[in-house]
Every structure is written in C-alpha cells, then in structure tokens.
Amino acid sequence: MPLDHTAKGVYVIAPTPFHPDGRVDEASTDRMTDFFLQSGCDGMTILGVMGEAPKLDGAESLEISRRIIRRAGKAGIIVGVTAPGFAAMRALAHGVMEAGAAGVMIAPPSHLRHDEAIVGYFHQAVEAIGTDIPWVLQDYPQLFQVQMTPGIIRRIVTELPSCVMLKHEDWPGLEKISALRKFQAEGSMRPISILCGNGGIFLDFEMERGADGAMTGYAFPDMLVELVRLAQAGERDRAHDLFDAHLPLIRYELQPGVGLAVRKYVLMRRGVLASxxxxxxxxxxxxxxxxxxxxxxxxxxxxxxxARLSPPA
Known part of the structure; x- marks a missing residue:
C-alpha cells in the first residue's frame, strides 16, 4: 500500500548487512527482514544514513531494495533516495516504486542556507521523481546542517501534497512536534505522519508530544514496538519504565562514528546478522x-x- 499520512508504529531503520570482505550479505539481509517484521515493526526504512547508502552503487541499491521489498510482503518499505543529483534520485525512486515500495525518503543537501532555497529544493526534487510518489521529509539538522523551522515544514507540506510524513530528528525537538501538531489542530496544516529518529533517545516524550511512532534504528526494535504500543495505550509509567531500562544501551549506540558498529554488533549477538x-x-x-x-x-x-544472550564465542 502507498504510504500516507495515517502511517504509525515503528518503521525501523535497517542497516545493510555485509560480509567481512565488503560483499552484500544476502542471507543476513533476508534474516534481518524477517526479524524486524517478526518483532512487530510496521515497516522498514532502507538505504538511510545508517544503511551505508553512499557506499553502494546504483545497481546494488536497487537490488537490495527489490530483495527486501519482495521478502517483506505487505509491510511498508520506505527507501532513502537522497542523492547529489536528481537523475540518480529519479532513477532509484522509480525503480523501487515499481518494485512495490510504499514511498521514498528525501533529505536536504547541506549547502541549503535559507528558507527559499530549502523550499525550492524540495519543489525540484518532487518535480524530478513525480508528484505521484509519496515521500518522507527527513529533518536531521545535526547531520545535514539544514535548519527547518516548523513554519518551513508547514510550507513544504502545504505546497507539496505528496509529502505525507516527517522523519523528525531535530534535537532538541519536542517543541517542534508540539508546534506542528498545533498547526494541524488549528487547520493551518494538513495532517501528516510524524515518526521520530535519533536512535529513540527521546521517544518516550516524543510520543507524548504527538508523534505517531518511531523511524529509527536500535538493536532491540521489538522494544521500540512495545514502547510505542504502551504509549498509544496511555500506559505512561510502563512505557517510561521500559524506556529507562534500555536508555544506557540506546545512549551508547547513539555515539557518532561508532554507533553503527555497536548496532551491528548487538544484532550479530542476537543472531540476526552473520557479521x-x-x-x-x-x-x-x-x-x-x-x-x-x-x-x-x-x-x-x-x-x-x-537481552539475556549466550556468552560471545
């Protein structure tokens, strides 16, 4: 089903499994896809920042996407298509949508420095991929160095109807969620889905501010699923108790640079990845x-x- 503004739950950010020699590990890719969906995730986001997308060539990106989409069945698969140029973005977006992806995700390039440039870029991106492809706006200023205020996000959502979701990764960003939901409540912005990243570090309170769920990676996606469900059910104390137990590992995994290594290591320890x-x-x-x-x-x-795992070999 195509992605729309009603999407909620957990769309886990998937790493790309590799063999030690750098080849794509297809068996681990299949096992990872099964594990994420058996954990209760509503979908997956692939070829994102933690998916090592820049290290893949165009053919590899498309083949990995097709493999995961086939394996995932009816689960929603969102594919990161951010690229230096619009030709590559268009080719990958069309290829994955033809394969059955639910939508694509686009991040702003780091050279954008004022509001008109930001809005103009996303107009050009939508023109390149086509207005019929639903897409996720990735707001990650710590990495991309592009500041998008709630007002600019509202403008992008208003002017580009195919934008159906915000991947919220601002930090601190709780007030931004509240501002966007206020726009929606007063009728000045149409409804959009808001899923949150940043390794889940603020997910407990992001849910209380009006987020629809998580779009992040963590070596325990089954915990993210449980946390989101508890929050949606109004089980505030149980949600925070669960979050608090995992917070030290979430924090450790969130370290710049080494964070992906930590995540892959724990997924390997859980039997998901071979390496x-x-x-x-x-x-x-x-x-x-x-x-x-x-x-x-x-x-x-x-x-x-x-987390009670057998001792490492």
Missing part, C-alpha cells in the same frame, strides 16, 4: 568497547529477557 562488518570506510569497535556493550547487555538482561 558486524561495515563496508569501508567504517569505524570499528575496539575490544574495550565490546566489553562495555557486553556489560550493558548483562545489566539490561536483569530487566528485559530479550
């Missing part, structure tokens, strides 16, 4: 860092049985 390898260039975990992650997993296991 925690990244395609070069990539930051590897030190032996000390692995010891720290094992310590965090052991502590988490006191509260959540999902």
């Amino acid at each position: 925690d390898a990244q395609r070069r260039p990539g930051a590897a975990m030190s032996a000390k860092a692995r010891d720290e992650v094992e310590y965090l997993l052991a502590r988490l296991g006191r509260h959540d049985p999902r």
